[in-house]
């Protein structure tokens with residue numbers, strides 16, 4: 001069993017230590033970061049095993065991270081979030097710096113927001129909340145079913161209920177939309193997130209999302225997607241940001257969606273790698289390939305289902321398999337939640353359960369419409385006055 005305990009819980013004034021919050025810059029790499037901070041490359045990169053080195057490649061542009069310094073400006077600790085569950089913890093231990101991957105401690109709050117539309121949903125959500133992410137999830141969830149352009153009148157309203165994660169007192173990671181309502185010329189349209197994590201309209205019909213085909217036909221999944229996993233033998237936290245399909249060497253690999261090939265070459269531990277860019281910021285990756293299909297190269301457009309390569313075991317791989325990743329704007333997401341060939345209609349028990357869930361959301365939506373038709377700021381957080389840095393310990 002692993003237990004977590006709070007190493008430091010302090011107010012900045014009390015210990016006269018400082019916590020700096022910085023943003024990962026575009027083009028910044030982990031090694032550049034270490035050099036800039038004058039941190040030892042050997043202890044914090046070259047001395048690490050390959051898995052930990054690979055984790056350091058997961059830092060993404062725009063991510064906020066924290067640095068704790070003592071009153072001599074010496075770096076005591078750094079927390080680098082890799083995704084919404086796992087982070088790199090760099091800390092000073094006597095005269096050495098140490099590296100570990102640890103879970104992110106976050107709390108989730110369900111929040112709601114309602115507003116009257118004066119211009120467009122995107123504009124009004126952004127104006128009222130200051131959150132681009134909230135505007136994005138609202139607009140993209142209705143995108144396939146409604147056309148906002150022509151059918152919204154001034155005075156139409158919208159409500160959204162969503163889960164927001166907080167880390168160190170600040171909103172963190174993409175919010176998850178739970179339910180939403182938008183009026184269009186006074187007519188209401190709804191969307192709900194069901195327990196199966198898919199979205200349905202008020203009739204229990206699934207709202208179509210981004211559709212992917214399976215990249216290897218008939219193959220067995222040998223490893224699932226996980227943002228963090230405790231490795232029982234190595235005794236450390238790891239992530240598997242894709243799905244592995246076990247298949248014989250030479251089995252055809254197909255494009256999971258139509259798009260443009262933006263990479264087709266060797267890439268370190270990925271081995272032979274293909275990256276395809278799709279619409280809406282989606283990207284798929286196919287790793288450990290034996291070889292590329294003739295004519296497949298960077299810049300080429302491919303269709304969903306088209307053979308692009310063959311299963312192999314190049315790079316860091318223990319046997320023939322396809323390592324398949326799906327990313328949205330650089331962020332790894334579980335491809336299995338998006339691989340769906342037909343849209344679902346709920347029936348029987350599943351539909352009953354959904355209707356109960358829907359009823360609860362509807363009541364909540366009504367309440368927000370009644371109590372507040374004006375705009376409301378939801379994300380106005382003052383600077384954090386305290387911060388937890390956590391550590392882990394076998395217990």
Ligand SMILES: [Zn+2]
Nearest residue numbers: 242243244323
């Ligand atoms: Zn894999």
